[in-house]
Amino acid sequence: MMRRRTTLLTGCTALALALGATACGGDPVSAGGGDKSLDGQTVTVAGVWSGSEQKNFQKVLDAFTEKTGAKTRFVSTGDNVSTVVGSKIEGGNAPDVVMVPQVGVLQQFAKKGWLKPLSGTAQQTITADYAPVWKKYGSVDGTLYGLYFKAAHKSTVWYSPEALTQAGVQPPKTYDELLKAGHTVSDSGLAAFSVAGQDGWTLTDWFENVYLSQAGPEKYDALAAHKLKWTDPTVVKALTTLGKLFKDKQLVAGGQKQALNTDFPGSVEKVFGPEPEAGMVYEGDFVAGVAHDQYGKAIGKDADFFPFPAVDGGNAPVVSGGDAAVVLKDAKNAGAGMKLLEYLATPEAASVWAKAGGFLSPNKKLDLASYGDDVTRATAKSLVGAGDSVRFDMSDQAPAAFGGTKGAGEWKLLQDFLRDPSDPKGTAAKLESAAAKAYQD
Template identity: 55%
Template sequence: MRFNATVAVVAVACALSACGTGTSTGGDGPLAGQAAEVVGTWSGEEQARFEKVLAAFGEKTGAKITYTPAGDELPTVVQTRVSGGTPPSVALVAQPGFAAQLAKSGAIKPVASEVEQAVSEHYAPIWKTLGSVDGELYGVYFKAANKSTVWYSPKAFEDAAVPAAVPGTWDEFLAAGRALADAGKPAVSIAGADGWTLTDWFENVYLRTAGAENYDRLAKHEIPWTDPSVRVALEELAKLFGNQQLIEGGSSGALQTEFPKSVTNVFGDPGKAAMVFEGDFVSGVISSSTDAVVGEDAAFFPFPSVKGSEPGVVVGGDMAVQFKDDEVTKQLMAFLASPESGSVWAAEGGYLSANKSITSDTYPDDVTRELAGQIVDAGDNVRFDLSDLAPAAFGGTKGAGMWKDLQDFLADPTKLDETVQRLEADAAKAYAP
């Protein structure tokens, strides 16, 4: 999930009124004269690349497909559209918890049998499970993200004479950060203005300190956020958040830094920090916003082990769900489940898929191939972004719930008791039947 402040007002107003900003013109084909609208979070370069996917569908079928960007406000936009009786044909939803709410309310439709068959053929079983509600498949994961990567500037490490450029443990990561700070370079640029990045920090630490079983239980709110396992993860995270020398601009500066800026803080000229934690989509910002070359000036390593934990991968993804049951919508969903659709964006860069039928040589570089391979090779041994599994009111709403509580924790990591109490209060309210 990413948020582009420059288009926020236009995107939200447009989505609420059901107008589109990008259109595949359609043409001859079996669906000529038919139309559908897709709502998603993407804007800018991501929107342009997704529109190429929709254009490929339009050229194949003759259908006219309109794309409307909604940014981080997508849950609000979709709910408003549904309530107003003007739902889109398809939405790309980043929160399975929100998709489950839509399914249980009857707002979205189960996928057609041919779509389910495509998912079974091209995806590991975990992705079918994640797209299902009460055993029925409602969604197709079109785009995936590897959210367990730390991106760094090799030059910054060399200039600081840091001996290990690839920290394997959390203690080594913090030690490298202190060495970088001592050499005059803040270790990490944190995008604290975008609360979703802080949930990713927490989830990676929690998976490694609490284990997969507790991760699953917390995601379902089967254990409270006041559980000792949550405190342990926050205590580890406070070792970073509480050291102002390790953070570019300190906590106050981080809380004013949006995600794209956190990346250019590391890979722009001059670089202001040595590392930035986030998903594979960091590479797209590097390529589009800096002169750094991914694989040369920019590299990544897996999120480090904490307290001797086994390797783990936190993933995210954008799931296509359908609000309409007409032929053009069904065929569009089947297309999005196919390797053909994902290959269009994969060739452009800035994209990963859990679709195992997309060949590795489709991706444009070795770094992206490695990132995509980690997701596919992990099979069912992945854990989905916990905040996206939660109800949107807790895990996916700007300025509220988990996003806001972790922003407050970044501002003052000493307030651990207050943080877990607020997290539990917000979660209990959001998970209440």
Template identity: 65%
Template sequence: MRVRHTLPAAVAVAGLAMTATACGGGSSDSGSSAAKGGQSLKGHTVTVAGVWTGEEQASFKKVLQGFTDATGAKTDFVSTGDNVSTVIGTKIAGGDAPDVVMVPQVGVVQQFASSGWLQPLSSAVDAEVTQNYAPVWKNYGTVKGQLYALYFKASDKSTVWYSPTAFANAGVTPPTTYAQMMTDAKTISDSGLAAFSVGGQDGWPLTDWFENIYLSQAGPGNYDKLAQHQIKWTDPTVVKALTTLGDFFKQDDLIAGGRKGALATDFPTSVEQVFGDSPKAGMTYEGDFVSGNVQSLHKKVGTDAKFFPFPAVDGGQPPVVGGGDAAVVLNKGKDKAAGMALVKYLASPQAAAIWAKAGGFISPNKAVPLTDYTDPTLRETAKSIVDAGNGVRFDMSDQAPAAFGGTAGTGEWKILQDFLRDPSNPAKTAQTLESAAAKAYQG
């Protein structure tokens, strides 16, 4: 599942705790001409599966049309919903595997590779990544020394979006500490508008809340260990972060509709409740991709909607939690060569420029000109994510096995939804998380 305007200095990476850090070239250079124009793939059809819906899907289809214009190949996009691994596994078993999958979790890339489902990316794609991406993004797509995934879309999940009108009415300004943010939240609530809209119906925003608190409060070293289950979820640092998050969840008056309302609010609605025509809250926390949802509401980012970096917790460093969506080629697809050509195209700055101009997108590709971002806010964010280089900590739940960190209705998503429903016992929630994590990592 999922960058910011003014990023704080990125946390230095002591080790990104990826499965592997080396990369290897693929077995074929299929697709080396994909971005060169012509009709070299006329008559081919590439089936692409991904989680995107709404504005994101519409924007990605513009990118796919760019591929068609460049190569002559047609494309067919299939939405998987959030349960990517389950849906793709079913399609492979049924002999209906797509050619390319846009995978939103590092853990799922690793799972697919370990299951033998993936085609190594070609040496042409490898060369593009080596030249135009920070090493961290190549590491994210590498499993046991082999490059399998191309990170096309990046995100910064350390941004808090707010209504300038709501802040002005309450007499508050963007905070620089978590404690001040909670104080301001109370002030906004006292002014007659709930402080936050929380997309609790979708479990993944809740994992992002936890991860930002944990990274800042417990530090990057513990973050890396927990991401790889090298420390247990019952560790005191986890209980402390859950306690901090639970103290917020307990305050029903700070949340639009209270906890019950949050559990019935999906991510797009959480944005609409702040920036729609009938606002119910002054802030919503999520990644830079909120800007696309704001624009779909016909509101202007930078005027009607602004954000501040997720603030430092308990004297720690401001967190920099990143995410991204990676393209992989399935070896059971019907047209692997055309699929590889699409991934080669996605590695080009031309492909990224299409979505950059549409909004709601940033690329980790440093060859994408900043002028391609028509939104000045996203232009600054894109520069920050590229400048951060190896300093981004990847979304923790996206690094976990899908059964724990990436599946609706189970694992971390479901457990944190239950915690939102009843935040009274952080230690018990930590134990439940540990039980689910231990099972998933053993599997």
């Protein structure tokens, strides 16, 4: 299952060109210089990554081995991290480190007493080198447990430069301009947007960007924590705004019915595949990986992005997701696991994956020259430059029953709304009913 977090295709997966990575000062990165103090120890790391993501993370683990002497072993959990890790803990075979893909899961692990607070060294690095928002999302009840090593930028609209040039359209700055540009693209022969309605998570991302810009960060935080009800007028207003796009057959490729039968990879194909049907597709920076890997598009030339535009005079939104490294308290080698986290907190570790491609780091000390191409650098600059205005994916902060389950909760209700956007107020009431139950359980 393709998740909006960083499960399969987060970051521009094959964008790394032949640039060498550099550390903050611009010198070539080396994982050497360690004291080999962990010789003979093995750190087991569990996470959702597979394929190219797992291979690239292994390069980071290999650099840690070179630096410290510790061996590493990566175990891919698939999407259901909570269940897999829980069964390993019960079986007395807990991994030392888990790369947690959702704030809600990190909070769940902490409340079960599974996590070890980060060391003073790791905390000092995070405080110095990361925007405070990342410390907030890694903490539970004031204790810092998680280090956000890998991030996603989920406020990017990807487009075919050829399609927009043919229509005479420039990347829009506001949501109203976005819809106007969409109609112009449609008039030139292509639908404006390819919408991946078969995957409910993409619709939550649409909503979150509109809501963050339109209602503002304080309301966003309150709704994410369910301190604000989904029946609030700001939610109805955001749904109404989104509904204008969803119900416009000129804007959505194939209309609502086809959108509901289009998954995320299919939505990218409709813009960048051999037979384009639309000029634009909204999703995170990981769109570039599909466009490049599957369809050979040169990023920055055949495929490019513009920031998700501001809605109703608000600020342009920056919604993110990410994977947080945590150390399990009852792990056999938790000490060495914490040393790995201290390493992952450094720009040196981040640069290893930045060089390999398919990666964004929230570490503001990572030299942007470490990234292999201008588009990835621009995406990273936007993410880091947003500072504390970044907001984590709202549905990833919710209990999985509401924000992360196929065919249920927010995913299903927004699919129903895409099918029939005529009653935003009724949809808001259904969302509130589902949220209230999930947050109570």
